[in-house]
Amino acid sequence: DIVMTQTPLSSPVTLGQPASISCRSSQSLVHSDGNTYLSWLQQRPGQPPRLLIYKISNRFSGVPDRFSGSGAGTDFTLKISRVEAEDVGVYYCMQATQFPPLFGQGTKLEIK
Amino acid sequence: QVQLVQSGAEVKKPGASVKVSCKASEYTFTGYYIHWVRQAPGQGLEWMGRIKPNSGGTNYAQKFQGRVTMTRDTSTATAYMALSRLSSDDTAMYYCASNVQLDYYYDMDVWGQGTTVTVSS
Numbered sequence: 029d030i031v032m033t034q035t036p037l038s039s040p041v042t043l044g045q046p047a048s049i050s051c052r053s054s055q056s057l058v059h060s061d062g063n064t065y066l067s068w069l070q071q072r073p074g075q076p077p078r079l080l081i082y083k084i085s086n087r088f089s090g091v092p093d094r095f096s097g098s099g100a101g102t103d104f105t106l107k108i109s110r111v112e113a114e115d116v117g118v119y120y121c122m123q124a125t126q127f128p129p130l131f132g133q134g135t136k137l138e139i140k
Numbered sequence: 141q142v143q144l145v146q147s148g149a150e151v152k153k154p155g156a157s158v159k160v161s162c163k164a165s166e167y168t169f170t171g172y173y174i175h176w177v178r179q180a181p182g183q184g185l186e187w188m189g190r191i192k193p194n195s196g197g198t199n200y201a202q203k204f205q206g207r208v209t210m211t212r213d214t215s216t217a218t219a220y221m222a223l224s225r226l227s228s229d230d231t232a233m234y235y236c237a238s239n240v241q242l243d244y245y246y247d248m249d250v251w252g253q254g255t256t257v258t259v260s261s
Contacts, residue, residue, distance in 0.1 A: 069185075077185065083247075128199075128201045131184055
């Protein structure tokens with residue numbers, strides 16, 4: 029099975045400053061159809077997960093443009109350009125190129 | 141609006157079974173997979189399996205094979221996840237999710253509110 033590794037596991041950030049989370053897979057996530065099925069989800073405290081980014085860099089409907097995704101192959105990054113208080117929570121990458129879909133361990137974003 | 145509404149919290153004894161429901165509304169239930177994802181207390185997300193509501197076809201994570209059964213009732217637009225031979229390790233929040241707005245079946249863009257299952261003697 030693929031192994032998904034997120035870093036850091038915890039990220040204290042000052043409001044208004046940028047944040048970056050890395051996600052690395054043990055195998056290429058390029059699907060045979062040419063797409064790369066790597067997504068990012070946000071889970072605020074006490075809430076279900078929420079899809080932020082799909083296929084590496086596509087923001088889902090209603091997601092603020094301060095969130096962006098990038099990467100290719102095995103290395104991916106979620107960036108928040110200016111962290112706001114509502115961004116506190118845990119962020120997960122998820123690969124769905126190979127069966128079964130697999131989440132990273134999660135990165136806890138907190139305010140300094 | 142499009143939503144998935146799950147059944148209420150459950151408390152079960154070790155060795156028992158649990159069945160959680162997930163009712164879909166404001167979209168064509170048979171058009172999109174329903175996934176089940178669980179989260180143990182303080183832990184990350186774990187995909188359990190999926191069901192294709194129009195056919196009833198299922199795919200399960202190997203870890204849960206033989207212990208999980210996913211079904212659906214198209215007349216009520218409800219999906220079900222049953223887990224048997226419960227142990228304390230199954231204490232978790234269980235979520236259903238679907239890809240109602242996106243094309244790829246694993247792009248889970250709608251989530252239920254979650255159902256807490258507690259296994260305790």
